Amino acid sequence: EAGVAQSPRYKIIEKRQSVAFWCNPISGHATLYWYQQILGQGPKLLIQFQNNGVVDDSQLPKDRFSAERLKGVDSTLKIQPAKLEDSAVYLCASSLVLAASYNEQFFGPGTRLTVL
């Protein structure tokens, strides 16, 4: 079974530039998550999708971050414009279903973003 795919693996941009990350979840997984992991911290959920609908985006800085999941499969996360504090690893994860206490999330390798 193929895992969660993410690209690019690394990205370096100047502040105020735009950047986009792509995620392809495990086939058949209805739920998709984007996390931000700042160096030395645990991951923080930015947004979660159930199929192509947003379930929770309460921690997404909507003035500069946006995400979509067209057709309920792949997803893109965009930052426009980027700030220095956006430097982090952006992790994508997927799971079979949303509504279950036990609901293992499978993570991708992440995209390491450096904003200069």
Added chain:
Amino acid sequence: AQKITQTQPGMFVQEKEAVTLDCTYDTSDPSYGLFWYKQPSSGEMIFLIYQGSYDQQNATEGRYSLNFQKARKSANLVISASQLGDSAMYFCAMRGNNAGNMLTFGGGTRLMVKP
């Protein structure tokens, strides 16, 4: 609101010995799940073990076991017979049924296994 606390930023353990990584949590949800993930230097989060709040027995998965003490709100990870490949960051996380199933992570513990 949910909160996970990992008080050990870093730990050393001798190869082949056992080690306990601490995790305490706080939640108002009556039903919740506790997870441990391993994050090697490659960056990927690897699921290790799960404990449900109503599970009567402590979870075990191979060399991993979870010491669940509900009254103390602790869910410590025990790794037996440590191996060099166990060197990584370890994160405790929690999901509550009333929190939109959001997974909340602790700050992590860096484990270093000495040969």
